[in-house]
Amino acid sequence: MDPTIEDGATVLFQGDSITDAGRGALDPENLGTGYAMMAASWFSAAFPEKRVSFLNRGISGNRVVDLENRWEHDCIDLKPNWVSIMIGINDTWRAFDSGNPTSTEAYEAAYRTILTRTRDALGAQLILIEPFVLPFPEDRIAWRSDLDPRIRVVRALADEFDALLVPLDGILNAAAEKRPPSFWAPDGVHPTPAGHALIAQSWLRAVKALA
Numbered sequence: 001m002d003p004t005i006e007d008g009a010t011v012l013f014q015g016d017s018i019t020d021a022g023r024g025a026l027d028p029e030n031l032g033t034g035y036a037m038m039a040a041s042w043f044s045a046a047f048p049e050k051r052v053s054f055l056n057r058g059i060s061g062n063r064v065v066d067l068e069n070r071w072e073h074d075c076i077d078l079k080p081n082w083v084s085i086m087i088g089i090n091d092t093w094r095a096f097d098s099g100n101p102t103s104t105e106a107y108e109a110a111y112r113t114i115l116t117r118t119r120d121a122l123g124a125q126l127i128l129i130e131p132f133v134l135p136f137p138e139d140r141i142a143w144r145s146d147l148d149p150r151i152r153v154v155r156a157l158a159d160e161f162d163a164l165l166v167p168l169d170g171i172l173n174a175a176a177e178k179r180p181p182s183f184w185a186p187d188g189v190h191p192t193p194a195g196h197a198l199i200a201q202s203w204l205r206a207v208k209a210l211a
Contacts, residue, residue, distance in 0.1 A: 003047060003209040004125075004164070005082060010053045011040070012080035014067060015087050015129075018191060018199075019058025031056045034191065036084075038200035043209050055080065063090045063102060064110040071114055076121050083124050084203065085114070086168070088131030088154065089189055092146045096139075104149040111153065115161050126163035127206060129199075130154050132172050133188050136181035140188035164206045171202050 005011060013019050013036040021034025031037035031054060040054035057074040059066065064087050067074075075083060088107065095101035118124050130151050135141045151169055158165040175184055175198055184195040191199060204210035 001208060001211065003043070003050070004207045005043070005050070005052055005209070007050045008052070009050075009081040010055065010079070011082040011084065012075060012078055013040075013054070013056045013058060014075065014083060014085045015058040016062040016090050017058070017060035018089070018189070019056060019086055020060045021056075021058070021196065023056050023058065025059075028055070032058070034196040035199035035203065038197055039203045042200065042204060043207075046209060061090060062087065063094065064088065064107050064114070065102070068110045068114055071117060075114075075118060079122060080124055081122075082127065083118050083122075084127040084129065086129035086131065086166075087111070088150045089133065089147070091150065092131070092133070092143050093189070095146055096143060101146070104153060107150055108153045108157070111157055112160075115157060115163075119161065126158075126161055127166065127203070128154050128158045128163045129166040129203065130168040130170075132169035134172060134176050134181035134185050136186075136188050143188075166199075166202050166206045168199060168202060172198065 019036055021032030023030040023032030031040055036056045055078060067087055091102035091107050131147060133140050133143050133147055172184055181188060185191045201210060
């Protein structure tokens with residue numbers, strides 16, 4: 001198997017707490033303990049000759065506007081060859097826990113700005129990971145009406161920008177038919193180690209590094 005990611009590439013993971021996964025802001029080389037670290041470690045062990053470098057700049061609590069505001073420093077300046085993004089669940093969550101919504105239109109506009117800047121400034125390849133929610137606790141079910149349009153936006157943007165798409169919402173919800181949702185994410189959002197591993201596997205399959 002020949003992965004899509006080329007020799008000597010730099011891969012940047014971007015997103016919110018799911019990507020952050022406790023990486024800490026003081027060590028720029030820290031990948032955290034979640035899917036980004038797992039995917040990078042597996043890739044590096046399987047393809048050491050490729051000498052691919054991995055960076056993580058996920059920040060807990062971020063929404064898409066936060067990525068937009070820090071994109072120059074936390075993406076463009078790093079000059080990655082590949083940019084992997086998972087963002088959107090906090091745009092939904094804030095609508096339910098603090099009455100601070102992000103419209104689907106605003107979400108799409110900010111996301112498109114990020115992708116356009118990345119393409120124009122770097123010519124980087126893109127990997128878009130769908131935001132997701134699992135139906136546990138039960139109040140998460142009501143989030144679908146807000147999150148589903150964002151997922152459709154991510155799918156459309158992946159097509160528009162010729163990005164690789166990780167259809168994560170469907171993957172995790174299908175997994176929740178085999179084991180309860182809490183096995184994968186005890187609050188419906190933040191993955192367990194098994195949940196992070198499933199995300200990492202899905203990411204690796206998207207870049208053709210895992211069958």
